[in-house]
Structure formats: C-alpha cells, structure tokens
Amino acid sequence: MESKDVFCSNLMDGTLCSHTERQQPSSPSVIVIGGGISGIAAARTLCNASFKVLLLESRDRLGGRIHTDYSFDCPVDMGASWLHGVCNENSLAPLIRCLGLTLYRTSGDNSILYDHDLESYVLFDMEGRQVPQQLVIEVGEKFKRILKETEKVRDEHSEDISVLEAMSVVLDRHPDLRQEGLAHEVLQWYICRMEAWFAADADMISLKAWDQEDVLSGGHGLMKQGYYPVIKALAENIDIRLNHRVTKIANWFNKVMLTVEDGRCFVADAAIITVPLGVLKANLIEFEPKLPQSKLDAISDLGFGNENKIALRFDTVFWPNVELLGIVAPTSYACGYFLNLHKATGHPVLVYMAAGRFAYDIEKLSDEAAVNFVMVQLKKMLPNAKDPIQYLISRWGTDLNSLGSYSYDLVGKPADLYERLRAPFGSLFFGGEAVSMDHSGSVHGAYTAGVMAAEECRSYLLEQHGNLELLQLVSSEEIVEATVPLQISRM
Missing domain, CATH: 3.90.660.10 (Polyamine Oxidase; Chain A, domain 2)
Structure with a gap:
C-alpha cells in the first residue's frame, strides 16, 4: 500500500513536479489550452516530467464540461457524471481509487x-x-x-x-x-x-x-461525490490562468505564440489544444498558419451533440x-x-x-x-x-466555452476523422474527448487523449532540444496497486 500512498500524496502536494534533481535549466515550455480534464491531464503529465507548463482556461473555473455544482449543499454534476466502464482497465480507475471516491453502479456489462x-x-x-x-x-x-x-x-x-x-x-x-x-x-x-x-x-x-465504440467492461457508475475531486487532484500546483480566452495561435519557427482576448501574448516551445470541438467548429480561435485542410475537414465532419x-x-x-x-x-x-x-x-x-x-x-x-x-x-x-x-x-449548446456537449459520428463521413483531428501540426498537439478514437464522448477518453497528447508533445520537444535523456514520465498506473478495488455501491 505504500506505493499507493506515495502517489496520492505526491499528486496532491505537487512534488512530482519538483522532486527530481535532474531537471534541466532549459526544460522545454508548453502551453495547454483548455482546463477540462483532458487539458489538466496533459498539463499534469508534462509537469510530472519537469517541463515548464502553463494552462490557459477561458472560464472562471476548472473542469470544462465537467461541472460539479455545490449550491444544493451536495455535489450535482451538471456536465459529465458517469464513469463508463467501472473496471481496472479504465484509465481513470487508479486516480479514483487513490482518492477514495465512490461509484454508484447503474448498469451491468450487458448495457451497451x-x-x-x-x-x-x-x-x-x-x-x-x-x-x-x-x-x-x-x-x-x-x-x-x-x-x-x-x-x-x-x-x-x-x-x-x-x-x-x-x-x-x-x-x-x-x-x-x-x-x-x-x-x-x-x-x-x-x-x-x-x-x-x-x-x-x-x-x-x-x-x-x-455500435463500433469500444465499451469497457464493468457497466456504468455515477460519481457519488461528483467529478470535481478528480479535477482538483490533477490540477494541484499547476500554473493555471483562469479567464484567459485564447483567440489566436501562431505556430512559427518551432515556437508558438498565443494571444488571449485582452491582447496579451504568451510564447512557448509547443502548445496542446484541448478546447471542445464546438469551439473549433465555430472558428473562435484563429490559426496562423491555417490548419491543414485534412484537419479542417475533420473538424467539420465530426458531429458534436448537445x-x-x-x-x-x-x-x-x-x-x-x-x-x-x-x-x-x-x-x-x-x-x-x-x-x-x-x-x-x-x-x-x-x-x-x-x-x-x-x-x-x-x-x-x-x-x-x-x-x-x-x-x-x-x-x-x-x-x-x-x-x-x-x-x-445547464446550457452547453449556447455556452461560448463549449457550444455543445460531446462528439459523435455523423452519417456518411470518413472513418479516420478522429485520427486526423488528433494529428499534430507543427508544434501544436491536440487533445480532448473528440480526438479519442475508441472512447470519444467519455471522461476517460478525454483524460487518455490529454495524456497521449502530452506524451507526443514531450517526445517531439525532447527530439527538438536534443534532450532525449530528460526524465521519463511517471506512470500512475504502474505506481498505484491494481489490487485496490474501486468503491462501488448499488442501493
């Protein structure tokens, strides 16, 4: 149980960002755009690898389409609320276990x-x-x-x-x-x-x-305490700027420059974009140079429901x-x-x-x-x-920070849209539930997509900087004991 406790305490106090003596003075810098679970997962992953990370979020809160409201004197998730796949194979299971969060299972494995x-x-x-x-x-x-x-x-x-x-x-x-x-x-x-x-x-x-979705085993479970504890734990000690709406992303000469609504600019070696598909569809962010046509087509052809x-x-x-x-x-x-x-x-x-x-x-x-x-x-x-x-x-469809809820497959569109949307473009990398090929529309799909984007970004930057020996990523799945069961109730 010691390894589980170490991971939980490190995750909560942020020492995974600073515990190593091997950090290079010239650690690569990354800006993550979007403070939903995908963006926070990406930032957490790079922070754990001793990168310089800044997260910009347009809302006045973290979580994105995860929004646990406490005004009823109890947690109520007004966005995502289920864990789809109550099993150890779920990428969020280690974190949910170590935080001691309880799931209320509402279906078994026969529920597709x-x-x-x-x-x-x-x-x-x-x-x-x-x-x-x-x-x-x-x-x-x-x-x-x-x-x-x-x-x-x-x-x-x-x-x-x-x-x-x-x-x-x-x-x-x-x-x-x-x-x-x-x-x-x-x-x-x-x-x-x-x-x-x-x-x-x-x-x-x-x-x-x-019916082609890869549905995990274990049925579906409601987060009894809401999803916010997961967001809070992942975000601990990350440099986060709320009320920072990105309006332009310039991607030149192995650097990215991001402009926010009030005109301020931020520069980094790379950026990870995790904004909802609805925001990309509405062209609320200007890209310079323009995104390639294959990616623009993917943005257009993927469905985004409400x-x-x-x-x-x-x-x-x-x-x-x-x-x-x-x-x-x-x-x-x-x-x-x-x-x-x-x-x-x-x-x-x-x-x-x-x-x-x-x-x-x-x-x-x-x-x-x-x-x-x-x-x-x-x-x-x-x-x-x-x-x-x-x-x-909730008003997800008219909320300028989301303009919808989650992605789905429209009629008559190509099968490779998720891959095209996920593909890096220069120093830009893409996360969010809409790039998850097997688990789009789910919280664990968004989380995994953020981690994958961070790993791709990390490999790219270390190659660019010639620091291939710079710190291996810490894998929470390896540290947390898989034998610790998820806490599940069924009243």
Whole structure:
C-alpha cells in the first residue's frame, strides 16, 4: 500500500513536479489550452516530467464540461457524471481509487447503449398513467431485435445511412416488430434513450459507426461525490490562468505564440489544444498558419451533440425509489426522463435530461419556463409532486466555452476523422474527448487523449532540444496497486 500512498500524496502536494534533481535549466515550455480534464491531464503529465507548463482556461473555473455544482449543499454534476466502464482497465480507475471516491453502479456489462439497467425504470404516459412493467420489458426486447436487424441493413448498403432510416427499413420488412398505441410510445422512449447516449437525434447518427465504440467492461457508475475531486487532484500546483480566452495561435519557427482576448501574448516551445470541438467548429480561435485542410475537414465532419440537465432540489422525497422516471410519447422528441439522485446519493434531487434538438430547444426557454415545463410533466406522473426549492439549468449548446456537449459520428463521413483531428501540426498537439478514437464522448477518453497528447508533445520537444535523456514520465498506473478495488455501491 505504500506505493499507493506515495502517489496520492505526491499528486496532491505537487512534488512530482519538483522532486527530481535532474531537471534541466532549459526544460522545454508548453502551453495547454483548455482546463477540462483532458487539458489538466496533459498539463499534469508534462509537469510530472519537469517541463515548464502553463494552462490557459477561458472560464472562471476548472473542469470544462465537467461541472460539479455545490449550491444544493451536495455535489450535482451538471456536465459529465458517469464513469463508463467501472473496471481496472479504465484509465481513470487508479486516480479514483487513490482518492477514495465512490461509484454508484447503474448498469451491468450487458448495457451497451444505456447507462441504466431495465429494472431501474418506472415509465408513465403523457396523461400520467404508469406503463405496465411487462410491456416495458417486451418492447425493450423488440427494440434489441430492431437494432440487431439494422446490422443486415448496414451490410446491404454501400453508402452510410442514419440509424433512424435503418430502423424504418427494418420495420417495413418485419411488420411484427412494429408497435402500436402505448407500445409504440415505449419504443419511442427507447429511441430517446439511444439519442441521449449520442447527444443527437437518431436521424443524425451514423448506422455504420453507432455500435463500433469500444465499451469497457464493468457497466456504468455515477460519481457519488461528483467529478470535481478528480479535477482538483490533477490540477494541484499547476500554473493555471483562469479567464484567459485564447483567440489566436501562431505556430512559427518551432515556437508558438498565443494571444488571449485582452491582447496579451504568451510564447512557448509547443502548445496542446484541448478546447471542445464546438469551439473549433465555430472558428473562435484563429490559426496562423491555417490548419491543414485534412484537419479542417475533420473538424467539420465530426458531429458534436448537445445534452442538458435541469436539476431540481426538493425539501422532501415524494417519488418512487427507482433510478429513472420516464415519460413515453408518440415521438422520441417528446419523451423524457428524470434521473433520481436520491437513490444514488441520498440527496432529494431529480435531474431532468434532454438531448439533441430538444436540448437546444430547452436552451431557448428562460430558467423559469424550463423549470415550469419539466414540473408540468413531473406533476402528471406524480400528482403529489412538490415544487422545487432550488434549481440548476445547464446550457452547453449556447455556452461560448463549449457550444455543445460531446462528439459523435455523423452519417456518411470518413472513418479516420478522429485520427486526423488528433494529428499534430507543427508544434501544436491536440487533445480532448473528440480526438479519442475508441472512447470519444467519455471522461476517460478525454483524460487518455490529454495524456497521449502530452506524451507526443514531450517526445517531439525532447527530439527538438536534443534532450532525449530528460526524465521519463511517471506512470500512475504502474505506481498505484491494481489490487485496490474501486468503491462501488448499488442501493
């Protein structure tokens, strides 16, 4: 256990940046752009290797699309909240273990598309009547069959089509899989949950790519204490400048010069860019010279979805002890669901989730109108529902620091987009969840992408500077004992 304790204490007090006597006076300098987990992971990795590191973050806080809010007197993640893959193979597992953080497992290994198991649902129709659980189970099995049949449709089409179009083909061929009435509405709810996985509508999701993700074993786990403790630990003793929005990156003569919004400039040997794909799509950063066309095409062709949360805190619990309260409807757009944080954390909080076009439409409403909208649905389901005493609303799609939530595969686009987006350009290196080929859209994918970008940047700079013997990276996976289990609960 000693090695685990050494790593944890070193991580927290920053001695991994300064413990060595071998640091060269001319250690290479790197600027990391973006203070989400990918940027912080990159900065941590280079700091551990005794590089000079500066991290610039446009927000007034760290975490990026990880945002643990504490205004409810308990942690509520308004952005990322799950660990997808509760297993030792997950790159975040060593850090989560040594910080003593607890996960609440919401699904087992059989959950490919969903972060919850079927038995944790209670569904209601638009009039507030509870849907019989047996019908939910039966339609769920039909949905699995429909998805299985889409594989045949994919094999028959040389051109990519959307998942929704493929489902339509399947239902035309197999009328027995069509659902009517309430069963049709339950099927739409399953499609709604699928859309939430990608943060995009089913008519936007690639049939060719939707099921190609490398899903880790162990199911999905909610971070009971929120994700912020991970951010805080990784960021310890790194030189971080908040409220520094980078507007221009000049990449000349083995140096990079970054200009921030107020006109100040920062110069380093290299830079690692971890801003969200939405920021790159909006051309909010000017590159000089311009990025190569292959990278511009990758930025354009990758999808970037949107998912929002409306968190409601109550003074008492009036809802059933299940993980999800769902609303079925004639279209997936009109379906919805509440995540029950009370079951996972013991706090009287429900979180309404909205994805895709619906998430953007929610952002058009005022805070009061958005809360009223979801409360009308909740009171139909549970007539004794109380009004919330506090609420929080995310607006990731219109937030200039993100302009969306996470990436996904659009219909008909090349398969090498992630590789092209990740490819270095001169002294510029790229991180973030959108460059993760196997785990895009996940926190561990973003973390790993940041570490990989740092390692590529490190190798490049040591070759440039001729310091190939300069300090090996410290690998946390090697130091932390793999036998220490993740702390998992299931109430």
